Amino acid sequence: MSVYSLITRRRSIRRFKQTPIPFDTLKKLVDTARLAPSATNMQPLQYIIIDDKDQVNALFGHTQWARLLPNNSGRPAEHQQPVAFIVILANKALETAWTNHDVGAAVENMILAALEEGIGSCWIASVNRPYVTEAFHIPENFKVDSVLGLGYPDEDPVAEPLTQSTDYYKDDKGRLHVPKRSLDEVLHHNGF
Ligand SMILES: Cc1cc2nc3c(=O)[nH]c(=O)nc-3n(C[C@H](O)[C@H](O)[C@H](O)COP(=O)(O)O)c2cc1C
Structure with a gap:
């Protein structure tokens, strides 16, 4: 599919099949983030792939989904949760005034590369950062920016x-x- 088609078809996905994503595919997504544009080419971002079921479930409990929908109905049900997360981290020592822009470029690369593999995603900024920092042993000099929830889509949202x-x-x-x-x-x- 062309990049244009991927961009126009992309939607945030919040209902996932429980099929695991191969680790090599998740690695490939991080590789597309690594190659994204970066202000002054500082490349302050690092990534953690979480695909262990227990860790995914635990992290899921510290994320918020589709808060605009009533009665928490945007939150994936237990059998439709993401099967992996990628945590986006910023190295405080390498941060610039444009680190947020770097994150945007890197995450969109991952979202589109995932979609090309048939994988849906939802970028989650509503995440409990102190929990992530402790649970995944993030060093003090790194900031938790956000997480990307991933899985094969089990819904078909429309723009x-x-x-x-x-x-x-x-x-x-x-x-x-x-x-x-x-x-x-x-x-x-x-x-x-
Ligand atoms: C920086 C950023 C943070 C977001 N954080 C969340 C979030 O915490 N939870 C969630 O369910 N969706 C989150 N989203 C997804 C948006 O709700 C979604 O992009 C928006 O509703 C438009 O839908 P679309 O992505 O299908 O175009 C986030 C999107 C962006 C760009």
């Missing part, structure tokens, strides 16, 4: 034109709808 609210919602069949601003709204040409 649609934004009419009123930016809030995503589920229809009566349980399908997630994600309103997106139109190209006309966000695009300017030769001046605002």
